[in-house]
Amino acid sequence: MSGSYIKNPLKAGNLIIVNGHLYDPLENIDIVNGWIIVENGKIRDIGAGHRAFSCDYPIVDAQGSLVCPGFTDIHVHLRQPGGEHKATIESETNAALAGGYTHVLAMPNTSPPPDSVENLDLITPLLEKNALCRVSVCAAASIGRNGVKSVDYQELIQKGIKVFSDDGDCLEDETLLSAMLEKSAETGVTFSDHCEIRALSGKNPVNQGNVAVKLGLRGQKESSETVAAAKGIMLSYETGGHYHIQHISSSKTIELVRWAKARGLNVSCEVTPHHLIMSETDVLTHGTIAKCAPPLRTEHDRRQLISALEDGIIEYIATDHAPHDLKSKNTDMTSASFGIAAIETAVPLLLKLVHAGDISMKTLISCLTRGSYLLGCEKRLLPGSVGDFTIVDPDREWMFSGNRYSMGKNNPFSGTLFKGCIIYTIIDGIVRYEFTC
Numbered sequence: 001m002s003g004s005y006i007k008n009p010l011k012a013g014n015l016i017i018v019n020g021h022l023y024d025p026l027e028n029i030d031i032v033n034g035w036i037i038v039e040n041g042k043i044r045d046i047g048a049g050h051r052a053f054s055c056d057y058p059i060v061d062a063q064g065s066l067v068c069p070g071f072t073d074i075h076v077h078l079r080q081p082g083g084e085h086k087a088t089i090e091s092e093t094n095a096a097l098a099g100g101y102t103h104v105l106a107m108p109n110t111s112p113p114p115d116s117v118e119n120l121d122l123i124t125p126l127l128e129k130n131a132l133c134r135v136s137v138c139a140a141a142s143i144g145r146n147g148v149k150s151v152d153y154q155e156l157i158q159k160g161i162k163v164f165s166d167d168g169d170c171l172e173d174e175t176l177l178s179a180m181l182e183k184s185a186e187t188g189v190t191f192s193d194h195c196e197i198r199a200l201s202g203k204n205p206v207n208q209g210n211v212a213v214k215l216g217l218r219g220q221k222e223s224s225e226t227v228a229a230a231k232g233i234m235l236s237y238e239t240g241g242h243y244h245i246q247h248i249s250s251s252k253t254i255e256l257v258r259w260a261k262a263r264g265l266n267v268s269c270e271v272t273p274h275h276l277i278m279s280e281t282d283v284l285t286h287g288t289i290a291k292c293a294p295p296l297r298t299e300h301d302r303r304q305l306i307s308a309l310e311d312g313i314i315e316y317i318a319t320d321h322a323p324h325d326l327k328s329k330n331t332d333m334t335s336a337s338f339g340i341a342a343i344e345t346a347v348p349l350l351l352k353l354v355h356a357g358d359i360s361m362k363t364l365i366s367c368l369t370r371g372s373y374l375l376g377c378e379k380r381l382l383p384g385s386v387g388d389f390t391i392v393d394p395d396r397e398w399m400f401s402g403n404r405y406s407m408g409k410n411n412p413f414s415g416t417l418f419k420g421c422i423i424y425t426i427i428d429g430i431v432r433y434e435f436t437c
Contacts, residue, residue: 012041013429015387016053020062022046024069024381025362026369036067038387038429045383060431062391065423066361069379070102070388072371073343074163074192075246075270075318078104078135080126082111087323087407089130092343095321095406096133097433099343100390100422102379103134103372104321107167108145115140115151120159133427134388136375138163141180141191147173153183162376165192167246168293170228172197177232181241185266190374192244193232195253196294200224205333207295211280217333220295226252233260236267245269247320249294251304258313270316271305273349274340278302278412286412288329288336292320309367310359316374317350317367319343323408341408344400349413351394351420361394387429394420398435 015038022034029046037044037055073096079087096104106127114120114137127135139156141164143149153164164180171177171193180191201224206212208219229245233256236243248254248269260267274292279299283290290296308314322339329336342349347368353359368390372379379388398421402414425433 013387014039014055014057015060015426015429016055016057017060017062017067017389019064020067020391021064022381023066023365024369025366027380027382029381034067036381041387041428043381043383043385043387046381060391060424060426062423063393065391065393066365067381068365068390068392069369069372069381070425070427071100071347071368071390072103072375072379073101073319073321074105074316074371074374076104076106076321076343077109077323077339078106079323080110081123086325086328089126089135090132091405091407092321092323093130093132093135095343095403097425098405098422099345100347100392100425101133101343102388102390102425102427103136103375103377105136105138105163105371105375108138108140108165109168113140113145115143115145117155117159120156132432136162138165138167138192140164141166141171142176145169147171147176150176150179153180157187157189161189162374163190163192165194165246167192167194170194170196170198172228174231174235178235178239181235181239181243184241185239190242190244192246193228194246195225195228195232197224197228200227205291205295205336206283207280207297209280209298211283214284215333222250222252222297225250225294226256229253229256233257233265233267236260236265237263240266242266242268247272247275247294247318248305248314249275249297249301251301254304254308254313261313268316269314270318271309271314272318272320273342273346276302276305276309276353277349282412288331288333289340289410289412291333291336291338292322292340293338306353306358310363315367315370317346318371319346323406324410326409329410339410340412341403341406341410344403344406345411345413345418347392347422348400348418348420351418354394355419387426389424389426390422391424391426392420393423396421
């Protein structure tokens with residue numbers, strides 16, 4: 001697993017999963033009452049029906065639940081180093097396991113950011129010591145994430161970096177953005193962009209619209225996202241580089257991506273669970289806990305995001321997991337930090353859309369597993385693949401009383417009765433998380 005880190009890697013495990021619904025839509029695998037044998041951390045064999053096993057390995061009874069390739073989240077904030085008062089690598093990767101994620105991409109808004117080999121080498125030992133799931137590092141695209149001078153892309157690529165971003169800050173300088181996308185076209189790495197033109201957004205706390213007026217707040221213009229996305233798409237058109245749009249929120253941005261895909265451009269995008277589930281009116285109920293970047297937009301935008309997900313225009317679901325200390329949220333809307341600590345509730349939230357008939361289970365699982373391909377460590381339900389699995393019971397009901405593992409308690413769904421939960425999270429054939437009521 002080049003470029004990924006996990007705490008004190010255990011000896012690769014041996015395991016047998018039985019009575020599971022093996023489901024890997026990206027490989028067209030759909031086996032009811034299936035079994036998997038994992039040996040030395042790799043899938044040895046899969047099959048269907050009841051059978052005797054000659055190997056005396058620990059058995060996990062999936063009880064008819066979905067057994068999927070381990071979920072990958074390509075947008076997570078671990079905070080460490082520099083933000084340990086909000087979260088740590090250990091706490092947030094523990095939360096990731098509880099959310100069903102076997103692999104996460106850590107964003108570069110740390111202090112220092114991974115904007116050089118030297119700074120990356122400061123972060124790597126922390127991951128090796130503390131990470132409980134697989135972690136890949138997203139490197140900064142500019143020195144200090146200030147958008148003035150490019151990092152040394154080649155040196156960082158040689159260290160295993162697959163994705164670059166100035167996460168939280170848009171790479172607004174066209175020359176730097178073009179150079180980044182040229183390097184992407186040359187090497188196959190991805191540039192992941194936080195699409196927000198500051199002069200247009202004003203970093204205002206909510207969407208520009210009726211809710212902003214009702215709260216007496218300055219709203220954030222939709223054009224702050226669309227203008228940035230349009231610029232990146234056109235430079236991808238020119239360079240051939242892979243331009244990835246983070247946390248898409250606007251129906252107009254969807255149309256830009258649709259235009260790009262119709263022309264075969266190397267453009268992709270992600271959406272968060274909270275932008276699929278909530279709209280700007282939820283700010284009236286949840287206040288600062290629902291303040292995020294980009295802001296929750298209109299109900300029309302939300303419905304269009306769902307349609308684009310089901311249509312394949314949006315290929316990834318990413319949590320943008322952003323843990324904050326309560327002090328940074330327990331203030332007025334303008335002063336409060338942006339972000340939701342979303343990773344523990346992502347899958348049950350998304351299952352709401354499946355149960356409502358808004359998206360298919362095939363779409364959901366595809367969007368939760370596709371990220372492993374982006375990070376260069378594909379997880380598949382095929383012999384020879386890594387023994388990473390997420391086992392999901394789509395119908396089990398449970399009450400969410402708040403984040404149990406993340407240090408960030410800024411999750412607006414406390415008190416929700418969910419239908420669907422993570423039963424097991426398995427990495428290298430070793431159970432790393434098991435659901436307990």
